[in-house]
Structure formats: C-alpha cells, structure tokens
Amino acid sequence: MTKLELEDIQGYIIRGYAHMMYSRFVYLQITDAAAAKNWLSKSWGEMTTAVHIHDKSKISDKHLNIAFTHKGLSVLGLNEENLNAFSREFRQGMVSRHRSRLLGDADSSAPEKWNWGNYSGDSDETDDFIEPKDRNFPIHLCLMVFGNHKESVDDIKKDKIVCLKYYEELKAKFAENGLEELFSIDGQTQPDNKEHFGFRDGISQPIIEGSGRRGPQDDVVKAGEFLFGYENEFGVYPDTPLIVKDQGNQNLLAPDAGGSGLKDLGRNGSFLVMRQLEQDVHKFWTFLNEKTNNPDGSPNEKESLKLGAKIMGRWQSGAPITLFPEKDPGVISDINDFGYSKFDPDGLKCPFGSHLRRSNPRDSVDDHGIKESYKLSKQHRIIRRARLYGQIFAGSPTNTTPEGEVGLLFACFNADISRQFEFLQYTWGKLPKVKELYNDPDPIIGVKEKPDAGEEQNFTIQDLPVNRTIHDLPRVIKVKGGAYFFFPSISTLRFLATV
Ligand code: HEM
Numbered sequence: 090m091t092k093l094e095l096e097d098i099q100g101y102i103i104r105g106y107a108h109m110m111y112s113r114f115v116y117l118q119i120t121d122a123a124a125a126k127n128w129l130s131k132s133w134g135e136m137t138t139a140v141h142i143h144d145k146s147k148i149s150d151k152h153l154n155i156a157f158t159h160k161g162l163s164v165l166g167l168n169e170e171n172l173n174a175f176s177r178e179f180r181q182g183m184v185s186r187h188r189s190r191l192l193g194d195a196d197s198s199a200p201e202k203w204n205w206g207n208y209s210g211d212s213d214e215t216d217d218f219i220e221p222k223d224r225n226f227p228i229h230l231c232l233m234v235f236g237n238h239k240e241s242v243d244d245i246k247k248d249k250i251v252c253l254k255y256y257e258e259l260k261a262k263f264a265e266n267g268l269e270e271l272f273s274i275d276g277q278t279q280p281d282n283k284e285h286f287g288f289r290d291g292i293s294q295p296i297i298e299g300s301g302r303r304g305p306q307d308d309v310v311k312a313g314e315f316l317f318g319y320e321n322e323f324g325v326y327p328d329t330p331l332i333v334k335d336q337g338n339q340n341l342l343a344p345d346a347g348g349s350g351l352k353d354l355g356r357n358g359s360f361l362v363m364r365q366l367e368q369d370v371h372k373f374w375t376f377l378n379e380k381t382n383n384p385d386g387s388p389n390e391k392e393s394l395k396l397g398a399k400i401m402g403r404w405q406s407g408a409p410i411t412l413f414p415e416k417d418p419g420v421i422s423d424i425n426d427f428g429y430s431k432f433d434p435d436g437l438k439c440p441f442g443s444h445l446r447r448s449n450p451r452d453s454v455d456d457h458g459i460k461e462s463y464k465l466s467k468q469h470r471i472i473r474r475a476r477l478y479g480q481i482f483a484g485s486p487t488n489t490t491p492e493g494e495v496g497l498l499f500a501c502f503n504a505d506i507s508r509q510f511e512f513l514q515y516t517w518g519k520l521p522k523v524k525e526l527y528n529d530p531d532p533i534i535g536v537k538e539k540p541d542a543g544e545e546q547n548f549t550i551q552d553l554p555v556n557r558t559i560h561d562l563p564r565v566i567k568v569k570g571g572a573y574f575f576f577p578s579i580s581t582l583r584f585l586a587t588v
Pocket of ligand 1: 284286288289290291292293294366368401403444445446448449471497499510513514518533534566
C-alpha cells in the first residue's frame with residue numbers, strides 16, 4: 090500500500106484549504122538569484138506541508154505555498170540540462186501557438202490579449218511564442234498566501250485581514266530577498282462554495298491513494314497521477330525531472346524511484362496549471378432564460394434552472410442530476426458516489442454533453458464496460474483548486490449581473506499536463522464528437538467565440554421520443570491569463586536553494 094511522504098509535500102495538493110476563504114496569489118520575478126536562494130534556504134520551513142493539515146497541533150491561521158515557472162527555475166540557477174529534463178508542456182508554457190490551438194485560446198481569449206502568461210522568451214522555439222499584452226516580463230514564481238480567522242471561519246472579511254496581514258509581512262522582505270512583485274490576484278471562496286454562475290463547485294475530487302483521505306473506491310486514484318515519485322494508473326512512475334547534470338547539494342534529493350540511479354527533482358512535487366477565466370454571468374443566464382421562455386415570451390425560471398443543471402450536470406445546490414433528475418432537492422449537497430452506466434446509461438438524466446459528464450465520464454467512457462471506463466477515467470483526472478475572483482456573486486435566472494469583472498482562478502494539479510489537464514480541455518472539452526453527439530462542445534469550457542463558417546455549436550439533451558437540441562451556444566468564459574507551474578516538494582525547495 091502506497092504511503093505518501095506528507096512532511097515533504099506542500100499542502101495545497103492534498104487539501105484545498107477550503108476553510109481559508111481568502112487568498113492572495115502573488116506573481117513574482119527573481120531580480121537577484123543569490124538573494125532569492127538565500128531566502129529559500131531559510132524559508133522552506135514556512136511552507137505549509139500536508140502534515141500541517143493532518144496534525145491539529147500544527148494547524149495555523151495562515152498557509153503559504155510556492156510554485157515556479159520553467160523560466161523561474163532557470164533564473165534561480167538550475168542548469169540547462171536539468172531544465173530540459175522537464176516535460177515539453179511545462180518547458181513551453183501555456184503561451185505558444187501550438188498550445189493555444191490545443192486549448193482553444195482564440196479571439197478575445199487569445200494570449201495576445203491576456204494580462205499575464207508564462208512567456209518564456211528564450212526558448213529555441215521562440216517564434217512560436219505569443220507575448221501577452223503589456224507583460225513582456227515573464228513570471229518566475231507564484232506565492233500562494235491563505236488566511237483563516239479561526240474563531241469564525243465563515244467570515245470572509247476576517248480571513249481577508251489575516252491573509253493580507255501575512256502578505257504584508259512577506260512583501261516587506263521581497264526586495265531584500267531578491268524578489269519583485271509583478272501583480273497579484275485575490276481569491277475567495279463562498280461559504281456554500283458556489284461559483285459565479287451559482288453552482289456549488291469543488292465537490293468531485295479524486296482521492297490520492299495513500300493520502301489518508303477516505304471515500305468511494307472509484308474515486309481513489311494512484312498517487313503517481315498527481316505526484317512524482319509514485320506509481321500512476323498505468324503502473325509506472327510518471328515522467329519526472331531527474332538531475333542529469335551534477336549541481337547543487339544532491340544529498341537533499343531522493344533517488345529516482347524508477348531505478349535510473351539519478352536524483353529525483355520531482356519526487357513529492359507536481360505540476361500546477363493556473364488559468365484566469367472571466368465568467369460572463371449575464372450572458373450565461375440570459376441565454377438560458379431565452380431558450381426556456383414561456384410561449385408568451387415571459388420567463389420560466391424553473392425551466393431555466395433545469396437547463397442550467399443539464400448543462401452543468403449538477404443543480405445549483407450541488408445535487409447531481411443523475412440522481413435527482415426532476416428538481417433540485419434544495420439542500421446543499423456533496424453527493425458524489427454515482428456512476429452513469431448504472432443510473433443513466435442513455436443520458437436521459439444527465440446529458441452526455443454536460444460539463445460534468447464530459448470532464449469525468451466515470452463508468453461510461455464511450456462503449457467501454459464499467460471496469461474499463463473507470464480505468465480510463467482515472468487516467469485523466471485532475472485535482473481542482475479553483476478560487477473565485479471579483480465581487481462574490483451567485484447567479485440565477487433572476488440575478489444575472491454581478492458588479493464588475495468576476496471569474497474563476499482555475500487551478501489544478503496533475504503529473505502529466507498533456508494527458509490530464511490538456512486532454513480534458515482539448516479532447517473531452519473541445520471535441521464535438523462525444524458518444525452520439527456531433528456538434529456539441531463542452532458548454533462551459535469548449536465553446537468557440539467565433540465558430541468557423543457553417544460550424545454549429547449545440548447542446549443536445551437526450552430525451553424520449555426524440556432528443557432536444559439547444560442551438561448556438563454562446564462562449565461564456567474568457568481566458569485572461571494562465572501559466573504552467575512546477576509545485577516542488579520541500580526537499581526540492583531546499584535543493585533549489587543550493588544550485
Ligand atoms: C469558469 C469555468 C468553470 C466553471 C464555472 C466550472 C464549474 C464546474 C462545476 C459547477 C462543477 C460541478 C462541481 C463538482 O463536481 O465538483 C464542475 C466540475 C468539474 N469541472 Fe469545471 N468549471 C469550469 C472550468 C473547468 C475547467 C477549465 C476544467 C478542466 C479543463 C474543469 C474540469 C472539471 C472537472 C474535472 C469536474 C469534476 C467532474 C467530476 O468528477 O464529476 N472545469 N465544474
């Protein structure tokens with residue numbers, strides 16, 4: 090049985106810090122590598138580990154985690170051979186023409202329009218890179234700062250005070266630690282964990298084998314899908330960055346579990362994908378309202394909510410429509426122990442094209458049987474760690490207009506960016522042909538702003554005697570920035586201070 094080295098793993102991958110309702114994601118550049126390494130050599134102990142989360146005596150009112158871009162590792166001093174040991178997606182970053190095509194980042198979501206992105210600048214594939222608007226300086230690292238006012242966990246304002254006070258303490262030393270802040274994004278969590286369209290989020294998460302968390306066996310996924318140094322769902326160790334050229338104090342690193350004899354920079358670490366996704370709540374609910382109006386043109390709130398649930402795969406309460414097909418039971422729900430083959434083989438309750446079913450088909454991947462389907466689904470799972478940005482808002486058919494820009498700071502962990510996050514976005518999210526569907530992208534993350542000539546973008550609701558098709562889906566999210574980060578272990582942080 091796998092046992093994770095919790096003391097060496099940064100906590101955010103194991104727990105979502107859901108009780109910490111306020112957070113600040115600070116994006117920085119390293120201006121003085123020696124000073125930054127000196128800081129790392131002293132402050133690695135300040136990073137919240139997975140042990141701090143399990144051990145009540147160590148629980149603190151503030152949490153801190155850190156992640157680096159490829160460029161950041163280079164500026165810190167990791168040599169070229171060792172940098173090249175990272176996977177291609179991480180080396181390239183999110184801002185290349187190839188990746189944009191894969192991820193569907195076009196029109197107003199094109200990287201040229203982004204506010205930030207991990208532009209690498211000095212890659213041998215430079216021509217392929219797109220420079221985000223106004224940001225021709227690359228991000229080197231991200232500090233994730235969380236606050237929690239223990240006595241009253243549901244008070245966002247108090248969490249905010251703790252978080253920002255901690256941030257100010259850290260910020261006071263940025264300059265002497267060789268760091269310069271580029272910008273930051275504040276993240277929040279609603280007490281009922283609803284995202285801005287109004288649906289409860291963050292319910293379905295894989296359980297990392299060996300993490301000590303319990304849950305349905307179908308949700309237990311091999312640690313190597315998320316953490317380097319452990320076996321994955323294929324029964325092999327994930328492609329981990331190894332130290333191929335001697336540098337730094339390698340005594341701090343464990344040997345490659347795969348048996349190459351080299352030291353493993355990746356062990357107990359992961360890749361963190363971040364995407365700032367602006368949500369057009371007004372467009373989302375106006376579209377649903379228009380499609381469900383009564384024959385006399387008056388709004389039909391009940392039908393609008395139902396169409397929203399069909400699109401998402403859950404009611405606003407979080408209750409899965411697979412188990413509650415007719416109406417929202419209303420009470421906040423975390424029910425997640427269900428499969429589609431068993432409860433809804435024909436998509437009559439939860440449409441094949443819904444965001445939930447496409448993002449994790451569970452026991453029903455195409456025509457594969459239940460066992461094979463779970464196996465396949467587990468090879469494409471991600472650990473989601475999204476936070477909301479902008480004014481807290483929960484949309485509904487009658488409440489469609491938040492104040493100012495709102496969105497999701499989408500974040501997820503995976504050991505293989507290509508097979509996990511990018512596959513979800515590109516294949517299961519964007520591909521129009523899923524099950525018996527032909528012109529149906531994922532209605533939340535796969536719709537194009539400007540479809541090609543003659544291209545349809547539909548949402549099909551399986552029904553009897555005939556299916557219902559909702560035409561002309563609008564794109565309701567806009568990508569405003571994004572980057573791929575390496576989320577190192579504590580040992581690797583200590584090692585990086587010595588390169
Ligand atoms: C603004 C954009 C997005 C919104 C509003 C959104 C909303 C939601 C909601 C409400 C759920 C149901 C709650 C749950 O089961 O935990 C969900 C589930 C999920 N979403 Fe998203 N999502 C967004 C973007 C994404 C992206 C970019 C991806 C990945 C590429 C993604 C992947 C998933 C996955 C894997 C699940 C869980 C499916 C399952 O295990 O049943 N989502 N999302």
